[in-house]
Amino acid sequence: MGFLAGKRAVIVGLASNRSIAWGIAQALRAQGAELAFNYQSEKLQGRVEKMAAELDSDIVLPMDVSDDAQIDSFCGGIAKRWDGFDILIHSVAYAPADQLEGRYLDAVNREGFRIAHDISSYSFAALAKAARPLLADRQASLLTLTYLGAIRAMPSYNVMGLAKASLEANTRFMAYDLGPDGIRVNAISAGPIRTLAASGIKGMRQMLEKVEETAPLKRNVTIEDVGNAAAFLSSDLAAGVTGQVLYVDAGYSIVGMELG
Ligand code: 0WE
DSSP states (O other): OOTTTTOEEEEEOOOSTTSHHHHHHHHHHHTTOEEEEEESSHHHHHHHHHHHHHTTOOOEEEOOTTOHHHHHHHHHHHHHHOSOOSEEEEOOOOOOGGGGSSOHHHHOOHHHHHHHHIIIIIHHHHHHHHHHHHHTTTTOEEEEEEOGGGTSOOTTTTHHHHHHHHHHHHHHHHHHHHGGGTOEEEEEEEOOOOOHHHHTOTTHHHHHHHHHHHSTTSSOOOHHHHHHHHHHHTSGGGTTOOSOEEEESTTGGGOOOOOO
């Protein structure tokens, strides 16, 4: 019996077999959780249904998190299958591509700022707000994915860094708000991983090489590394942990200086 036996998990943001959401789904399933998924667009429906089936799930419902009506109908669809659920995984981020290249002040604009914050931060609160009745009275756990750019300046990440800073504050305010209801809220700050979302990003290879040479573990992290940490945080093993950002980054973020 895994340590998530009897738990029901909703995973938002599965797009391909390289998604962090896929690493998390596999780890949660390996520990015995039952799973449900969303797909963002019809283009992704078939692929998500196939991956869900591999993990014994037939709960795959449409939801674009930029639309409140779709968030509500997604939660309604979950409620038709389950009387509630225990785990919510938010693995969603987006900024328009023109935001993620060049100098910060050259790239940033009002629309890029709005979209990045809406999709990458607000959607976490919006989901929790809509799912709240389904999460009541079951010691539920909510988890989101963040990145070092929330707390450190760096090239090209630009307005996504601000959106992740907002997401981390969101994690704390949600933890503070939902704590009295027995609901925990945490984030994992993952090191860079070559996902579909990351495939269009210039300089990704250089970043992965930099992590390999700098991080104490001398390697990059995998979606399996992130999945296993997510399984822990989503479980009763982490019953005393809320409002935290757990770094799953091979130690990269703790290094102050390197020589030679
Ligand atoms: O949070 C992210 C990236 C999320 C992301 C990716 C895309 C690519 C396609 C958000 N929006 C978009 N929009 C698109 O049109 N990461 C942590 C991965 C990442 O992205 C970077 C990074 C790293 C690391 C962008 C620039 C610099 C570093």
